[in-house]
Amino acid sequence: MLPMKGMNPKQMKKMMKQLGIKMEELEGVKEVIIRFENKEIVIREPVVTAIVAMGEKSYQIIGKEEVRELLNIPEEDIKLVMEQANVDYETAKKALEEANGDLAEAILKLQEA
Numbered sequence: 001m002l003p004m005k006g007m008n009p010k011q012m013k014k015m016m017k018q019l020g021i022k023m024e025e026l027e028g029v030k031e032v033i034i035r036f037e038n039k040e041i042v043i044r045e046p047v048v049t050a051i052v053a054m055g056e057k058s059y060q061i062i063g064k065e066e067v068r069e070l071l072n073i074p075e076e077d078i079k080l081v082m083e084q085a086n087v088d089y090e091t092a093k094k095a096l097e098e099a100n101g102d103l104a105e106a107i108l109k110l111q112e113a
Contacts, residue, residue, distance in 0.1 A: 022052040032061050040068045073101055085110035 007015070016023065026048040034041040046063035073096045081092035084107045091110065099105035 020053065024050045026050055032063070036070075038070050038072065040070060042066045042068060071097055071101055073097065077101070077103055081106050081110070 013023075029046055029048045030044070032043040032046050032048065034043075043061055043063040043065050046061050048062075049060040051058050051060060073093060077096060078089060078092045080103060081087070081096055082089060085092065085095070087095070087110055092106070095106040095110050096103070099109065
């Protein structure tokens with residue numbers, strides 16, 4: 001175990017350099033997104049540190065997270081809404097997202113507009 005208690009930052013940097021570990025805080029990072037199939041974890045205004053050790057680069061991220069659920073809308077559904085409501089791709093997709101994937105609701109809303 002490394003003796004780190006009471007070590008000042010300058011000593012810590014020197015020791016890490018001797019071990020071949022490089023750390024660099026990344027400036028200007030606005031958000032970090034970790035994307036899964038059905039959700040995203042968004043970290044806004046994060047503090048991101050890049051760490052290189054033994055030729056491998058890793059990132060340490062500190063910040064407040066927000067979890068967003070993602071809605072996967074099949075292409076066939078978008079095409080059906082496009083045809084039925086006589087709208088373009090983006091309009092059909094947006095309507096389906098707002099209707100949580102409900103085809104009938106998306107078509108009706110677009111036909112009412």
